Amino acid sequence: MIDTKMYSGFTLIEVMLATAILSFALIALVQLTSQQTLTLSHLEKKAYASWVAENQLAEQLLQNPWPNIGITEGEAKMGGINWFWQITISNTSIEGFRRQDIIIAESKNTSAIYNMSSFFHQPLNKKNTLNLSLN
DSSP: OOOGGGOOSOOHHHHHHHHHHHHHHHHHHHHHHHHHHHHHHHHHHHHHHHHHHHHHHHHHHHHOSSOOSEEEEEEEEETTEEEEEEEEEEEOSSTTEEEEEEEEESSTTSOOSEEEEEEEEOOSSTTSSOOOOOO
16 A cells, blocks of 8 residues: 555646636736736827827928818828828807818828817908007
8 A cells, every 4th residue: 555645736627727717817818917017099080180289280280271172182290100080160059250170091091090089260361460559
Protein backbone atom coordinates (compact mmCIF):
# COMPACT_ATOMS: atom_id res chain seq x y z
CA MET A 1 0.00 0.00 0.00
CA ILE A 2 1.19 3.55 -0.85
CA ASP A 3 1.28 6.11 1.87
CA THR A 4 -0.49 9.24 0.45
CA LYS A 5 0.87 11.45 3.19
CA MET A 6 4.26 11.06 1.61
CA TYR A 7 3.21 12.66 -1.72
CA SER A 8 2.23 16.32 -1.95
CA GLY A 9 1.22 18.58 -4.87
CA PHE A 10 -1.60 19.01 -7.31
CA THR A 11 -3.34 16.32 -9.29
CA LEU A 12 -3.46 16.44 -13.07
CA ILE A 13 -7.13 17.49 -13.06
CA GLU A 14 -6.41 20.40 -10.68
CA VAL A 15 -3.57 21.61 -12.93
CA MET A 16 -5.73 21.33 -16.07
CA LEU A 17 -8.59 23.21 -14.41
CA ALA A 18 -6.28 26.00 -13.24
CA THR A 19 -4.79 26.25 -16.76
CA ALA A 20 -8.27 26.49 -18.31
CA ILE A 21 -9.30 29.25 -15.90
CA LEU A 22 -6.08 31.14 -16.60
CA SER A 23 -6.54 30.84 -20.37
CA PHE A 24 -10.10 32.23 -20.17
CA ALA A 25 -8.85 35.16 -18.11
CA LEU A 26 -6.05 35.88 -20.60
CA ILE A 27 -8.46 35.71 -23.56
CA ALA A 28 -10.75 38.22 -21.83
CA LEU A 29 -7.79 40.50 -21.14
CA VAL A 30 -6.66 40.40 -24.79
CA GLN A 31 -10.21 41.19 -25.99
CA LEU A 32 -10.47 44.10 -23.55
CA THR A 33 -7.15 45.52 -24.73
CA SER A 34 -8.23 45.18 -28.36
CA GLN A 35 -11.53 46.95 -27.67
CA GLN A 36 -9.77 49.79 -25.86
CA THR A 37 -7.41 50.23 -28.82
CA LEU A 38 -10.35 50.49 -31.22
CA THR A 39 -12.11 52.97 -28.92
CA LEU A 40 -8.98 55.12 -28.66
CA SER A 41 -8.62 55.16 -32.45
CA HIS A 42 -12.26 56.21 -32.85
CA LEU A 43 -11.90 58.98 -30.26
CA GLU A 44 -8.77 60.27 -31.97
CA LYS A 45 -10.59 60.43 -35.32
CA LYS A 46 -13.56 62.15 -33.68
CA ALA A 47 -11.25 64.79 -32.18
CA TYR A 48 -9.63 65.48 -35.57
CA ALA A 49 -13.08 65.64 -37.21
CA SER A 50 -14.27 68.18 -34.62
CA TRP A 51 -11.25 70.37 -35.37
CA VAL A 52 -11.99 70.17 -39.09
CA ALA A 53 -15.59 71.25 -38.40
CA GLU A 54 -14.45 74.14 -36.20
CA ASN A 55 -11.97 75.24 -38.88
CA GLN A 56 -14.71 75.18 -41.52
CA LEU A 57 -16.98 77.25 -39.27
CA ALA A 58 -14.20 79.82 -38.72
CA GLU A 59 -13.42 79.99 -42.45
CA GLN A 60 -17.11 80.46 -43.23
CA LEU A 61 -17.40 83.33 -40.77
CA LEU A 62 -14.28 85.03 -42.13
CA GLN A 63 -15.20 84.64 -45.81
CA ASN A 64 -18.89 85.43 -45.63
CA PRO A 65 -20.61 86.37 -42.38
CA TRP A 66 -24.03 85.98 -44.06
CA PRO A 67 -23.67 82.81 -46.18
CA ASN A 68 -25.99 81.94 -49.05
CA ILE A 69 -28.47 79.11 -48.67
CA GLY A 70 -27.20 75.85 -50.17
CA ILE A 71 -24.76 73.01 -49.85
CA THR A 72 -20.98 73.29 -50.08
CA GLU A 73 -18.57 70.34 -50.08
CA GLY A 74 -14.83 70.01 -49.85
CA GLU A 75 -11.86 68.23 -48.34
CA ALA A 76 -9.40 69.18 -45.63
CA LYS A 77 -6.30 67.44 -44.31
CA MET A 78 -5.91 67.04 -40.55
CA GLY A 79 -3.87 64.51 -38.61
CA GLY A 80 -2.61 62.86 -41.78
CA ILE A 81 -6.16 62.08 -42.92
CA ASN A 82 -8.04 63.66 -45.82
CA TRP A 83 -11.45 64.58 -44.40
CA PHE A 84 -14.60 65.15 -46.42
CA TRP A 85 -16.81 67.99 -45.21
CA GLN A 86 -20.24 69.16 -46.21
CA ILE A 87 -21.85 72.44 -45.12
CA THR A 88 -25.59 72.94 -45.47
CA ILE A 89 -26.95 76.47 -44.99
CA SER A 90 -30.71 76.79 -44.47
CA ASN A 91 -33.23 79.38 -43.31
CA THR A 92 -34.77 79.23 -39.88
CA SER A 93 -38.24 80.20 -38.71
CA ILE A 94 -36.73 83.37 -37.20
CA GLU A 95 -36.13 86.15 -39.68
CA GLY A 96 -32.49 87.23 -39.89
CA PHE A 97 -31.10 83.87 -38.75
CA ARG A 98 -29.66 81.00 -40.78
CA ARG A 99 -28.65 77.52 -39.70
CA GLN A 100 -25.38 75.90 -40.70
CA ASP A 101 -24.94 72.11 -40.44
CA ILE A 102 -21.44 70.73 -40.90
CA ILE A 103 -20.89 67.02 -41.51
CA ILE A 104 -17.40 65.52 -41.33
CA ALA A 105 -16.56 62.04 -42.69
CA GLU A 106 -13.45 60.18 -43.80
CA SER A 107 -14.76 60.08 -47.37
CA LYS A 108 -17.82 61.16 -49.30
CA ASN A 109 -19.31 57.66 -49.24
CA THR A 110 -18.86 56.90 -45.53
CA SER A 111 -21.05 57.83 -42.60
CA ALA A 112 -20.39 61.00 -40.64
CA ILE A 113 -17.92 60.89 -37.79
CA TYR A 114 -18.83 64.34 -36.49
CA ASN A 115 -21.79 66.71 -36.89
CA MET A 116 -21.91 70.36 -35.88
CA SER A 117 -24.73 72.89 -36.09
CA SER A 118 -24.46 76.63 -35.69
CA PHE A 119 -26.57 79.71 -36.33
CA PHE A 120 -25.78 83.00 -38.05
CA HIS A 121 -27.52 86.31 -37.59
CA GLN A 122 -27.77 88.76 -40.43
CA PRO A 123 -25.10 91.46 -40.16
CA LEU A 124 -26.31 94.93 -39.24
CA ASN A 125 -24.49 96.50 -42.19
CA LYS A 126 -22.21 95.45 -45.01
CA LYS A 127 -19.04 95.55 -42.89
CA ASN A 128 -20.59 93.36 -40.18
CA THR A 129 -19.91 96.01 -37.55
CA LEU A 130 -22.07 98.24 -35.42
CA ASN A 131 -22.01 101.94 -36.18
CA LEU A 132 -21.75 103.49 -32.75
CA SER A 133 -21.73 107.20 -32.22
CA LEU A 134 -19.80 108.46 -29.22
CA ASN A 135 -21.21 112.03 -29.35
